[in-house]
Amino acid sequence: MALFSVATFNVNSVRSRLPVLERWLSANPVDVLALQETKVVDDDFPLPFFSDRGYHVAFRGQKAYSGVALASRLPFDDVFHGFGDGLEPDDGPRLIGARWGAMTVVNTYVPQGKSLDHPDFEYKKRFLRRLATLFDRETSRGAQNLWVGDLNVAPTESDVTNASTKGDHVCFHASIREAFAAVVDGRFVDVFRKHRPGEGEFSFWDYRVKNALGRNIGWRIDHILASADLADTSVDAFVDREPRSWERPSDHTVVVARFRR
Incomplete structure (x- = not known):
């Protein structure tokens, strides 16, 4: 059975994480890799690292924060950056999409939100609403959709340690989980939860929490979501904890899903 594999990874600086990516990709040559928080302007993106490994790459970044990229074994039919809805900000460094035939992959770094009373939290909700509109547009094209990335939402109590203490957190507050659910419902299946x-x-696992990985004090905020027809072809999904334990890791790790071709 031929498989198609997709991975998402918030690298927290792509250039700093090249040794981690080299080690992981050598053992896991996925078909599509989505990266977030690349933290590099486009002129300085390490394109040869990916092209030398057989990947076509599309990216949009900026200095010091944010930035997204897609690496694919197959050439892209089309690539788009930002929402393209005429509203501001267009948010290209937070949203990149690509199409291969009937499949569209949208890779997002959803704003974290800072605090419940910060303007960024309301913008986070608007970002999600704009995504719903984008996905409806893609569905109207007849596309099979994948939504991947650091979505900065833990959807359920099972997706965070000590949920009872997280009610006022910008990634777990009821209003943001409702906004996230409104995008997912009727459009996507959580492929990870289908299998795990x-x-x-x-x-x-937050750098600031002592031995967070060893104590497994973490969040599931990195996701692979698929339209129902595509989710039906999924055969597995998992979190690979190992890269978080390597030297100079990101505070996130890799999430992988596999589908029948």
Whole structure:
């Protein structure tokens, strides 16, 4: 059975994380890799690292924060950056999409939100609403959709350690989980949860929490979501914890999904 594999990874600086990417990709040559928080202007993106490994790459970045990229074994039919809806900001460094035939992959770095009373939190909700409109537009094209990336939302109590203490957190507050659910409902299936319904599976362990990985104090905020027809072809999804334990890791790790071709 031929498989198609997709991975998402918030690298927290792509140039700093090249040794981690080299080690991981050598053992896991996925078909599509989505990166967030590349933290580099486009002129300085390490394109040869990916092209030397057989990847076509599209990216949009800026200095010091944000930035997204898609690397693919197959050449892109089309690439788009930002929402393209005429509203501001267009947010190209937070949203990149690509099409291959009937499939569209949208890779996003959703704003974290800072605090419940910060303007960024309301913008986070608007960002999600704009995504819903974008996905409806893609569906109207007949596309099979994948939404991947650091979405900065833990959808359920199973997706965070000690959920009872996180009610006022910008990635777990009821209003942001509702906004996230409104995008997912009727459009996507959480491929990870389809295959891994249990608790204690996370993709982010905060640097600031002592031995967060060892104590498994984390969040599942990195996601691979697929339209229902595409989700039906999924055969597995998992978090690879290992890169978080390597030298100079990101505070996130890699999430992978595999689909039948």
